[in-house]
Amino acid sequence: MATGRTTPASPSPGGASRRTRARGIPDATVARLPLYLRALTALSERSVPTVSSEELATAAGVNSAKLRKDFSYLGSYGTRGVGYDVEYLVYQISRELGLTQDWPVVIVGIGNLGHALANYGGFASRGFRVAALLDADPALAGQTAAGLPVRHMDELEEIIRAEHVSIGVITTPPGAAQQVCDRLVAAGVTSILNFAPTVLSVPEGVDVRKVDLSIELQILAFHEQRKSGEDHLADDGPAVVSRPGAGAKAVAAAAARAVSRARGKAAAAAAAEPGDGDDGDLPAVIPA
Amino acid sequence: MATGRTTPASPSPGGASRRTRARGIPDATVARLPLYLRALTALSERSVPTVSSEELATAAGVNSAKLRKDFSYLGSYGTRGVGYDVEYLVYQISRELGLTQDWPVVIVGIGNLGHALANYGGFASRGFRVAALLDADPALAGQTAAGLPVRHMDELEEIIRAEHVSIGVITTPPGAAQQVCDRLVAAGVTSILNFAPTVLSVPEGVDVRKVDLSIELQILAFHEQRKSGEDHLADDGPAVVSRPGAGAKAVAAAAARAVSRARGKAAAAAAAEPGDGDDGDLPAVIPA
DNA sequence: TGTTGTGAAGTTCTTCACAGCT
DNA sequence: AGCTGTGAAGAACTTCACAACA
Structure with missing residues (x-):
């Protein structure tokens, strides 16, 4: 199980092992189970006895077909025409995630x-x-x-x-x-x-x-940029700038150097602690 | 663009809009650009002029085919037989992510x-x-x-x-x-x-x-559980417990109640601040 | 009647493998 | 000779839509 030597890393946050599914629970499903569990816990505290896939999906912020499919990997824990028993599901998901242990x-x-x-x-x-x-x-x-x-x-x-x-x-x-x-x-x-x-x-x-x-902020910035800036990037974007001549590259590289220099300074300031010299990103924590 | 009213949320961290790609940059690619940028910035600071897809991929923790495919969405910024100009790529990715602005x-x-x-x-x-x-x-x-x-x-x-x-x-x-x-x-x-x-x-x-x-910890716990616990879950897992009789459900529900109760206490303690009453998870921050 | 559980279709992402260029 | 760029194959994930069932 788990990934190779250097952990690759999936989309945004995670980089945990692909293909680790024990008896076939997809990674994408595993990643959503905590979400369902949270929503179910809230219902449980309000003493709600059962939920439909539709209600629970809304509470968890996913669509109901996905939720039902996800649950189908765990087993048939619902009742047709009725929905899911909240307490029972809380238990099953907790167990599946291994949260019944310390x-x-x-x-x-x-x-x-x-x-x-x-x-x-x-x-x-x-x-x-x-x-x-x-x-x-x-x-x-x-x-x-x-x-x-x-x-x-x-x-x-x-x-x-x-x-x-x-x-x-x-x-x-x-x-x-x-x-x-x-x-x-x-x-x-x-x-x-x-x-x-x-x-x-x-x-x-x-x-x-x-x-x-x-990284999360940078992804937001990407989308944010598209909201107002359909203009200067629309016809200057990917396909058009491609295959630039040597001249174009040189000009861009000069601009790049300026950007890079500014970044370098910030990085240097941030990386004041010894033993770093890695990269500009440095969470504000005392070195360990 | 963006998702509907209630933001669905993809796998782990993010829930940003699907299908937002301007001229077709896949979300998965966008999520990796910051990774590449970081690796490139490190190279840039070491004054490395060029990198191959193989080297850069290793530094970013992905495989080289994926990296090349990702870059192909931005344009043809490499040189066959040579590799990528570090400064140039830093600039192009920064621009693509919208990081050249404040x-x-x-x-x-x-x-x-x-x-x-x-x-x-x-x-x-x-x-x-x-x-x-x-x-x-x-x-x-x-x-x-x-x-x-x-x-x-x-x-x-x-x-x-x-x-x-x-x-x-x-x-x-x-x-x-x-x-x-x-x-x-x-x-x-x-x-x-x-x-x-x-x-x-x-x-x-x-x-x-x-x-x-x-959620990240819960996902780790799931995988961790599989490492040593192939035993009690292997033949007690999904398919076998499915279709439980009413009796089985009742027993499990009792267990569930115990779990739920313990959780409820923790939640109550954590949610001491007024205006919450949501759910057990509460980051240790002063309410705003 | 109402809701689950799931094959099947559709979409997105990843990986392969090699033509094409330097 | 070496490395990129990419069509095509494959895998994973999502969504559809409906049969099955309480």
């Missing part, structure tokens, strides 16, 4: 983002337990965040083994991410959620998913 | 996550400028975060209009998200990046992408 996680890199994650309510309420917060900065060690002590990286291996941690969250600067990743994997972690803007290399059998804040 | 953004909800985003280096280095930080808590207003003053929600409309903001980032608790979203949209924002675990309803023409921390 998942200890470690968070490495306790800056603002690490803090935010440590405090995140969605973790605890889904069977995820923060087993430890780790940071390379000795000044942080001993302090507490979200009621937990921040411990030094030196203790990483020990904690992972003692607590049977199999999921690690990386919220370090990009320059430290691969190194932290390697240590996590060596210590036994087999699933990693990476917030650092870095492509992580992991051995086969280790899943990596990534959350990249900057 | 994108003012507002961040609403200045808790830990809002702070982390305000400090995030990847924003500034890609043409995104934080125009304002907003929060509903009067105690925060006046304080500064990441060098910027936190301003009160009352000023939202004014700021958006004065600064021509078209992109908004929501980092509020879930209960406040839809309301904030409505105000942003009414004031003229047409792209939203949502970190709150809520399905946002927006009018046509508005793009929403979401980043959901809890």
Whole structure:
């Protein structure tokens, strides 16, 4: 299972393994199960006994045919003419996702983002337990965040083994991410959620998913640009500029250099911390 | 363009519009352009003049055929037998993504996550400028975060209009998200990046992408479960449990109730803030 | 009657493999 | 000789539309 050595990464956020389906649950379906679960949990709290695929789909923000197809991979858990039993579905999806068991996680890199994650309510309420917060900065060690002590990286291996941690969250600067990743994997972690803007290399059998804040914004910018700017790009776009002569390329390259230079400065400023030298994107966290 | 009224949401993070391609750039390709751009920027900083599709693909964590196909949608920017001019490609991709222009953004909800985003280096280095930080808590207003003053929600409309903001980032608790979203949209924002675990309803023409921390972990848990647990689920899975008798359902429902109850408590604790009552997932941010 | 569950059709995305150019 | 650009094949995902069933 899982992807090869260098984890490829699917569309936007994730890069977890393709073709991992146990008895054939499509990845796209797995990615939506948490959505359904959330909607169902809300219904459950309002003591709603049953829902139709139509209602639930609306609550989850998908269309009902997709939802029914998704559920069909799990089994026949509905009742024709009636709908789905909310409690029953909550249980089945929780079980399918593995949320009926306890998942200890470690968070490495306790800056603002690490803090935010440590405090995140969605973790605890889904069977995820923060087993430890780790940071390379000795000044942080001993302090507490979200009621937990921040411990030094030196203790990483020990904690992972003692607590049977199999999921690690990386919220370090990009320059430290691969190194932290390697240590996590060596210590036994087999699933990693990476917030650092870095492509992580992991051995086969280790899943990596990534959350990249900057990428999401760039995708929005792309669409945003199209909304008002049908003009200057419409006839200057892809097909027309293609096959540019050497002259055209030289001019564009000059412009590119200017852009690049500006970017370089920002990157340099951001990457003030040693051991980085990777790329301009750097989450504002204390290096770990 | 964009999706209907209730934004559906694709796989994991995003829910931006399908079929928005201007002159036919696939969504999947758009989602990867930022990845290529990052890899290229790194090369550019190392003054590497050209790259082959193979090298660049490795750096970006994709395969080379996919990369070449992606680039083919932009035009013929490479040189056969040689590769791609790094600077030129940086410029072309930046332009395609709309990063050659300035994108003012507002961040609403200045808790830990809002702070982390305000400090995030990847924003500034890609043409995104934080125009304002907003929060509903009067105690925060006046304080500064990441060098910027936190301003009160009352000023939202004014700021958006004065600064021509078209992109908004929501980092509020879930209960406040839809309301904030409505105000942003009414004031003229047409792209939203949502970190709150809520399905946002927006009018046509508005793009929403979401980043959901809890969902990513749940997807990892699903795969993690399969790694060691081929046993108890292998022959108890989908197909076999399907078509359960009424008895089986009742038993499972009882178990479900226990799970649900535990979850309910966590949710209640997390949702202490008034105006929520939505769902258990609540990022640790000050309500806005 | 109302709603599920699902073959089949349709769409999008990925990968292959090689012609075409430098 | 080497690498891009792309038609064509293949895989994954979505949507349709309706039979099956409570």
